[in-house]
Amino acid sequence: MTINRLEASGRQAPYCALVTGASRGIGAAVARRLAREGVGVIVHYHRSREQAEAVAAECLALGAPFAQAAAADVRLSADIAALKTGLEQAGRMPDILVHAAGIAHYGLLEDLAEEAWDDIQHVHLKAAYGLAKRFGPTMSWRRHGRIVHVSSVWGVVGAAGEAAYSAAKGGLNGLTKALAREMALAGVTVNAVAPGLVDTDMLAELEEAELEALREEVPMKRFADPDEVAELIRFLTLGGAGYITGQVIGLTGGWRM
Template identity: 50%
Template sequence: MTEPTSNKPFTEQTVLITGASRGIGAAIARRFASVGMNVVIHYLQSHEAANETAREAMRYGARVLTVTADLRSVDQIERMQDKLAQHGLIPDILVNNAGISHYGLLSELSENEWDEIIGINLKGTYLMTRQFMSAMIERKYGRIINVSSVWGISGASCEVAYSTAKGGINAFTKALAKELAPSGVTVNAVAPGVVDTAMMNGFDASEKAALENDIPAGRFAQPDEIASLVYFLALPESGYITGQIISPNGGWLT
């Protein structure tokens, strides 16, 4: 059996990144834009931040489109897909990055908060993948990359719902990879450790210093470092890598 290949050069492919208005998602958008690819930046409410990410991406000469949708809504995802089709932007690469975190005891977590965390992180990944994988299967080529977390591997005290959602994404990744491998579509997850983004704003300086102390590399990851790994998994030459949960965490978890 020959290796599945796209009929388009890599730099002419289209990547759709959810939650790409800031942080890791924005870094991923910039990384793909840097080689001139078609980049679709999804956001929910951060309109101005998404536009700023789009402007940064366009400076590389990339074709960029911003789209908004609540990823818990099938109707909104379908409308987003229709908009992309109107612009001739059918994703060859889907990066499921959108997510929210929550810090607190499970005993104090409301049912609505649980539903929101699971809905955006896990259900959103499922709905987006289901919607966009059909075209990949038809073309016999595609890349699905899910942004998970180290807590999806080991679990974290006071982050039970978030850990549950990310653990679900890891299992989803492994199972779907087996389902789609015969169709030439790879499915992988990147599960970062601590990344220097707005998600860390809830920690004070002493808490951050204690965390850095626990990490053998002695520092937090930068968003660009995570983006480079996502980019690598999207490359045509990464076609034999599938069903993997890769955790860039500075040696924190081995």
């Protein structure tokens, strides 16, 4: 069943979701999950065009009324502006915005180059600012919208060896709460999900012995599946979550509570 909204013209239009970083991992899982609910999906990518187009094709096969891959470097305000212009011209301004794009850096702060610090802040935090600034006003005008930031448990408790990532996700959590206050009266909810260890290629740099040691730390003795994160985001965007806003919701299997 396609989920629709009523446009000012009086016609019904399917919901549209913009998912950043949707060519792989959590972003791709979110795109597929929303597609199964009949939501049209904009599969954002930066460099992985073929992967993004494959995810878009999957979304169509799963029931999305439309799905397209869209390129942008979310670190750049000009790219986000161009993305908005393209979607606006196509009549596909998002009702749902999920910011899942992300990068990681492992190493001590004393060895972290300033350029790497800036890059991490821009992908996670500056991008969230730019996306909300460009797409939030249309949601407010429609008196309905859902924004979800994919954060991390490290944004809550911090991680040695991941200072830049922890700082970026902590900032994202603060932005989530501030935006939720600003947009509440317009009917727009803003939340963050903060997963712990998720079985994606962000863990690819770790040796199997390191992965096993991490599994042992998790009370449930396993990593989260990206589909489990996607299911939580589905609830926040399409479920009965209209009174939930400004929350950072953990998904950790009991790890780092």
